[in-house]
Amino acid sequence: xxxxxxxxxxxxxxxxxxxxxSHQAFGHLETITKDDSLFEFYCYMRMLTDLKHNYHIEFxxxxxxxxFPKGPAKKEGKPxxxxxxxxxxxxxxxxxxxxxxxxxxxxxxxxxxxxxQDISASEDPTEIDVQVIWDAKYKEKESSLxxxxxxxxxxxxxxxxxxxxxxxxxxxRHLTSFNxxxxxxNGTISDRHEQYCTDRIIRQxxxxxxxxxxxxxxx
Amino acid sequence: xxxxxxxxxxxxxxxxxxxxxxxxxxxxKIGEKALLLTKNYMIxxxxxxxxVESIEIPLQDKHKITILLSERSEFGNEKxxxxxxxxxxxxxxxxxxxxHFARKYSxxxxxEYEAIVDDNIYKERTYxxxxxxxxxxxxxxxxxxxxxxxxxxxxxxxxxxxxAFHHLKNYLDYxxxxxAEYLQESYQTLxxxxxxxxxxxxxxxxxxxxxxxxxxxxxxxxxMFRGILDTIDLSRFDSSQYKNYFRNIPLPIxxx
Numbered sequence: 001x002x003x004x005x006x007x008x009x010x011x012x013x014x015x016x017x018x019x020x021x022s023h024q025a026f027g028h029l030e031t032i033t034k035d036d037s038l039f040e041f042y043c044y045m046r047m048l049t050d051l052k053h054n055y056h057i058e059f060x061x062x063x064x065x066x067x068f069p070k071g072p073a074k075k076e077g078k079p080x081x082x083x084x085x086x087x088x089x090x091x092x093x094x095x096x097x098x099x100x101x102x103x104x105x106x107x108x109x110x111x112x113x114x115x116x117q118d119i120s121a122s123e124d125p126t127e128i129d130v131q132v133i134w135d136a137k138y139k140e141k142e143s144s145l146x147x148x149x150x151x152x153x154x155x156x157x158x159x160x161x162x163x164x165x166x167x168x169x170x171x172x173r174h175l176t177s178f179n180x181x182x183x184x185x186n187g188t189i190s191d192r193h194e195q196y197c198t199d200r201i202i203r204q205x206x207x208x209x210x211x212x213x214x215x216x217x218x219x
Numbered sequence: 220x221x222x223x224x225x226x227x228x229x230x231x232x233x234x235x236x237x238x239x240x241x242x243x244x245x246x247x248k249i250g251e252k253a254l255l256l257t258k259n260y261m262i263x264x265x266x267x268x269x270x271v272e273s274i275e276i277p278l279q280d281k282h283k284i285t286i287l288l289s290e291r292s293e294f295g296n297e298k299x300x301x302x303x304x305x306x307x308x309x310x311x312x313x314x315x316x317x318x319h320f321a322r323k324y325s326x327x328x329x330x331e332y333e334a335i336v337d338d339n340i341y342k343e344r345t346y347x348x349x350x351x352x353x354x355x356x357x358x359x360x361x362x363x364x365x366x367x368x369x370x371x372x373x374x375x376x377x378x379x380x381x382x383a384f385h386h387l388k389n390y391l392d393y394x395x396x397x398x399a400e401y402l403q404e405s406y407q408t409l410x411x412x413x414x415x416x417x418x419x420x421x422x423x424x425x426x427x428x429x430x431x432x433x434x435x436x437x438x439x440x441x442x443m444f445r446g447i448l449d450t451i452d453l454s455r456f457d458s459s460q461y462k463n464y465f466r467n468i469p470l471p472i473x474x475x
Contacts, residue, residue: 002338005447006302006349012444013353016395020436021427025357027395030364037424042401045408052412059413066417070424079421081412140393186397210400 037070039138053173055083069097072111076123091119131166139187154200221332222253261297305348306334341461343380348471406434
């Protein structure tokens with residue numbers, strides 16, 4: 001009995017901590033360069049699931065391969081989704097992890113985790129093409145977003161010269177608080193930075209977890 | 220004292236003869252307990268030392284020892300030695316534990332013998348060691364970093380395996396199981412939005428980090444792994460003997 005249990009634990013711990021094909025580590029690592037990519041991608045998918053109610057969703061293939069990037073990557077060749085409002089036909093690109101150039105200070109770029117871009121945005125977009133950005137931060141349980149993260153995100157919003165919401169707001173079904181520049185976390189958010197967030201047209205979204213819809217928002 | 224004898228073949232007989240040569244005398248006594256270790260490092264049965272014969276080899280300063288293992292008592296299933304290494308104090312190389320049993324025979328204490336025969340293992344240390352040493356080495360390092368932040372004393376002095384296991388469970392949930400669930404749910408979304416022909420090509424971060432393949436692994440392992448972790452209730456075990464025996468021995472973490 002004990003031998004079977006230990007064998008199962010050993011096999012599962014080996015398989016669940018590795019990517020099946022590459023044998024590289026799977027999951028979140030507590031190393032100097034923290035890897036939040038699975039949570040970031042999850043947020044992207046949750047938004048799409050929600051938008052599917054009011055939008056036609058079109059998958060735009062990558063080339064070569066369909067690799068959603070981890071960390072900043074050029075937009076060209078990366079897969080993404082286009083959304084097309086079912087009633088109004090208003091279209092946007094919803095991009096994941098790709099860089100956006102700052103037109104007045106090339107070659108500086110930023111790569112928000114998720115960005116809403118005009119449907120006409122090119123494969124080498126600038127801030128002019130961007131409507132709203134979202135960043136995701138994976139935390140352990142009760143950890144909260146620190147002010148340095150908020151400041152960094154607010155600076156991106158300033159650099160992209162973003163407005164508080166897209167020119168035509170997104171028709172989310174449930175995730176209506178996502179209709180602005182958001183820093184999303186599964187952890188907690190800090191009320192005391194509310195004024196800071198409001199003034200800088202950013203919003204904190206906390207407790208964003210699997211199967212859990214009672215999010216907290218500040219800003 | 221109790222003994223583990225290596226034998227490349229395992230004749231299924233009540234009595235097994237073991238012979239070897241060595242300089243010193245064999246210190247085992249008739250009636251002492253013994254285990255057999257096969258070439259695959261499995262333990263099929265326990266025995267009693269039935270006879271010990273020692274003959275001096277002329278001019279070679281050696282003894283030819285012949286031992287009769289008798290009163291074979293078969294285990295229902297062969298026991299992998301690997302499952303007991305965290306209850307045997309001298310094992311420090313967990314991935315290369317076989318090296319500790321390279322000689323023709325080894326001695327083990329009563330506590331270690333009972334761990335194998337009765338499955339009365341040091342459970343906290345075994346669960347901890349089995350999981351950590353099966354994890355990807357980047358996760359092993361990451362867990363040490365995590366532990367250093369949560370409770371650094373566990374990495375020094377006299378560590379408490381039960382407390383370390385509690386932190387390991389939290390780490391697994393945070394660093395591996397939750398991200399695995401994120402991938403699982405993400406895959407369900409993709410199934411509804413991406414043409415079937417493209418699904419198997421979708422990857423995150425690296426070209427070979429295929430979402431569909433990983434989702435299959437998660438489907439096969441996640442619930443079972445969570446289920447076992449949830450049923451492990453260490454408070455039910457009395458490990459006081461082991462705690463004493465492993466005092467000042469580091470946690471069973473081996474980082475390359």
